[in-house]
Amino acid sequence: MELGTTFTQFLIEQQRKYPAATGDFTSLLSEIATAAKILSREVNKAGLIDLFGYNGKQNVHGEQVQKLDQFANDTFIKALCHTGHLIGIASEEMEEPYQIPDSCPKGKYVFMMDPLDGSSNIDVNISIGSIFSIYRRKGDSENATMDDFLQKGRDQICAGYIIYGSSTMMVYTTGVGVHGFTLDPGIGEFLLSHENIQIPSRGTYYSINEGNALNWEKGVSCYVEQAKQKGKSARYVGSLVADFHRNLLKGGVFLYPSDRKNKNGKLRLLYEASPLAFIVEQAQGKATDGTENILDKIPEKLHQRIPLIIGSPEDVDEVVACLSS
Ligand code: AHM
Ligand code: MG
DSSP states (O other): OOOOOOOOHHHHHHHHHTTSEEEEEEEHHHHHHHHHHHHHHHHHHTTTTTTSSSEEEEOSSSSSEHHHHHHHHHEEHHHHHHTEEEEEETTTTTOOEEOOTTTOOOSSEEEEEEEEEEEGGGGGGGOEEEEEEEESSSSOSSSSHHHHHHGGGEEEEEEEEESSSSSSEEEEEESSEEEEEEEEEEEEEEEEOOOOOOSSSSOOOOOOGGGGGHHHHBHHHHHHHHHHTTTOOOOEEEOOOHHHHHHHHHHHEEEOOOBSSOOSSSSSSSIIIOOOOOHHTTOOOOOEESSBGGGGGGOSOOOOOOOOEEEEEEHHHHHHHHHOO
16 A cells, blocks of 8 residues: 655655745654654553543643643653754643753744643543644743743744544644644554645534523624524534634634633633634634734733634634624
8 A cells, every 4th residue: 555645754845845944844843743643642542541530730720730731741842842943832731931941952933832632521532632833932032031922823933733533633834734644553654634724615513612602792692593593513522623623624613702701711822722823824714802813912921811713714704793793
């Protein structure tokens, strides 16, 4: 059987095609892929080796941190800190950014991640994911500063996610299209499976936690009613990566809006909304907080939350029309 294009081959070809692209990404993305393979293995055997369950600590958002979240966080740091391309790493699981230690070579990029998204689904064998984002740092001081991390999404130079589902997939963009790779566990390689992903302009799915309906603003209820009238199907896994991935491939819209209880929604601007917004725009989709493009938001703090409406462009426009009517 012929072997498809491996992730590394694809990166090298891209580097050749776009001479402006530096080799930095080839090596960074290769290390991300290695971390993804380790996590894929651990996610699959988590039940066997008792990685499940709480480790008793809380993260900066007051949520229980599960063992696998911590493992994912540490795995990415370990894989990336030696590359020589990074100056710092910010993570949903760490209150303060990780500074690349003096014992490692330092570089000109910062890395941001939600190392294991959808943690409430870990225990129940449902798809979870990792989300990442890379920016060129702003300053040139010894350590990464807040300014290096608090950049608007439009300045991202790479974003991606890994979904640990019925198979493990990695999807990424460096601003020239969105490409997806599926892990062949037999050979331990990511193989090109979805080149140049384009989101359908309109979808048949809407994804929202309807359990929050009593707290929704009028515009959100109005959109959901409209979606039902049009015969759309509801799909909500409760793992952002899984819900986003389905809508990216099949068409649809995901909403975690502002509501009466949570004015800023639930999701994090830097670790979740911005990277997925960069990906969706590269795939011809849209992402907004209801009034402004996610990629134009200037972050005020590292762990900032933001309402998120993301997906097929015509569906996102319909949500925004409802919100502003
Ligand atoms: P997490 O990063 O702690 O896992 O939380 C984010 C998750 C998203 O994956 C998902 O879209 C959302 O929380 C689901 O929230 P809810 O259970 O409120 O619907
Ligand atoms: Mg998350």
